[in-house]
Amino acid sequence: MLPRFLRSTYFFKIQSQKFSPRAIHKLRKFLSTRPAHVLVVRPDRLGDVILSTPVLEVIKKRYPRAKLTFLVRETVAPVLRGLSSVNEVMVYDPDGRHRGFKGFWNLVADLKKNRFQFAITLQSHWRIAAATYFAGITYRIGPVSKVHSYLFYNLGIRQRRSQVEMHEADYNLELLKKIGIHVSTRTVPTQVHLSNEQVSLAKEWLENRGWRVDGGSTIVIHPGMGGSALNWPETHYCELARGLVQEGFQVVVTGGPTERALLDQVEKSISPFLGDAPGRLIFFRNTDGHTVDFLAGIYSCARLVVAPSTGPLHLAVALHIPVVTFFPPIRVQSVIRWGPYLADDSRASILVPEVYCGQDFKCLGTPCHYYPCMKSLTVKQAMEQVSLQLRQNAPHPSRDRISSD
Numbered sequence: 001m002l003p004r005f006l007r008s009t010y011f012f013k014i015q016s017q018k019f020s021p022r023a024i025h026k027l028r029k030f031l032s033t034r035p036a037h038v039l040v041v042r043p044d045r046l047g048d049v050i051l052s053t054p055v056l057e058v059i060k061k062r063y064p065r066a067k068l069t070f071l072v073r074e075t076v077a078p079v080l081r082g083l084s085s086v087n088e089v090m091v092y093d094p095d096g097r098h099r100g101f102k103g104f105w106n107l108v109a110d111l112k113k114n115r116f117q118f119a120i121t122l123q124s125h126w127r128i129a130a131a132t133y134f135a136g137i138t139y140r141i142g143p144v145s146k147v148h149s150y151l152f153y154n155l156g157i158r159q160r161r162s163q164v165e166m167h168e169a170d171y172n173l174e175l176l177k178k179i180g181i182h183v184s185t186r187t188v189p190t191q192v193h194l195s196n197e198q199v200s201l202a203k204e205w206l207e208n209r210g211w212r213v214d215g216g217s218t219i220v221i222h223p224g225m226g227g228s229a230l231n232w233p234e235t236h237y238c239e240l241a242r243g244l245v246q247e248g249f250q251v252v253v254t255g256g257p258t259e260r261a262l263l264d265q266v267e268k269s270i271s272p273f274l275g276d277a278p279g280r281l282i283f284f285r286n287t288d289g290h291t292v293d294f295l296a297g298i299y300s301c302a303r304l305v306v307a308p309s310t311g312p313l314h315l316a317v318a319l320h321i322p323v324v325t326f327f328p329p330i331r332v333q334s335v336i337r338w339g340p341y342l343a344d345d346s347r348a349s350i351l352v353p354e355v356y357c358g359q360d361f362k363c364l365g366t367p368c369h370y371y372p373c374m375k376s377l378t379v380k381q382a383m384e385q386v387s388l389q390l391r392q393n394a395p396h397p398s399r400d401r402i403s404s405d
Contacts, residue, residue, distance in 0.1 A: 039111070048123065072089065168337050217390065222255065325340065329352055329355060
């Protein structure tokens with residue numbers, strides 16, 4: 001409940017006015033008959049953005065005349081430019097052009113210049129919400145939960161995502177009810193754009209390090225993550241990589257520039273056990289400034305990706321690559337909200353500790369009887385799931401969910 005003084009302000013009364021059913025019918029008719037300019041906003045990290053792509057596809061399918069602009073950060077933009085459902089990718093730059101007080105008004109000016117009629121903000125932040133208001137966007141849709149969302153969204157939907165009642169992608173799709181779109185869960189897959197050029201560059205990069213197309217199945221392991229959830233132990237990743245190489249697989253271990261120390265430790269732990277095995281174990285640390293579509297190109301060469309709850313996991317799913325993943329039992333970090341978004345569950349093996357957690361937001365730590373529970377997920381279990389995924393998902397000549405040149 002908002003404070004009384006805030007609820008009594010004229011500003012809030014104006015913003016909280018609901019559109020009548022007749023008015024909502026008119027705006028839906030407007031979307032159907034005119035080329036409305038729609039802004040979709042998700043200025044987060046890779047996984048969050050990929051889980052937002054079903055929104056773009058269903059809007060374009062329901063309202064094909066709409067012009068869709070996707071506002072995201074530059075780091076994720078390369079796998080979005082070229083999607084058939086997106087007319088334009090607009091970059092949100094919170095560390096540069098859109099930083100601070102002046103940057104806020106730069107953002108307002110950028111939005112105003114595009115003359116958007118609709119703004120659909122999938123994950124609310126007060127700067128973004130306020131900017132859509134001050135830019136004069138008529139219809140502003142977003143999740144209503146925080147104070148600013150009551151102020152700036154006039155077509156908001158009450159959501160409490162921390163209750164984890166559905167998948168993150170479904171929370172995003174739920175917001176579209178305001179414009180007459182109702183979608184069943186897991187009927188619209190996630191998408192990314194991957195050009196043939198990036199696939200060729202990735203293959204060349206791998207071949208220069210000893211990888212061969214006919215050298216056996218390739219498995220990617222991505223051991224790092226941003227810290228938003230509990231991870232599988234580093235020692236388990238090392239043992240898994242060593243076991244896969246010894247069984248004849250080509251293993252590519254990937255990570256970003258901030259995960260270089262982790263990959264160095266993994267390499268140090270594994271190398272003494274491998275001997276001379278050129279091309280059997282390759283490390284991609286991304287120290288050369290490659291963009292995320294280059295990482296997607298590397299993943300496209302793999303038959304399987306092993307990763308925790310992180311953006312590269314959802315990148316692999318969008319590329320139609322089977323995955324083996326590890327999730328904690330904590331509610332807000334759980335697989336219910338953040339797991340692989342798939343209609344076919346057979347393409348993902350999800351390992352979760354079989355413990356009673358009871359925690360909603362973060363790990364209790366050493367006072368917990370089961371701590372550290374992620375360690376209970378054994379390397380043997382992971383190896384079994386890798387074998388299962390390789391058996392039931394044969395190599396595919398094409399992946400029709402990749403948007404490519």
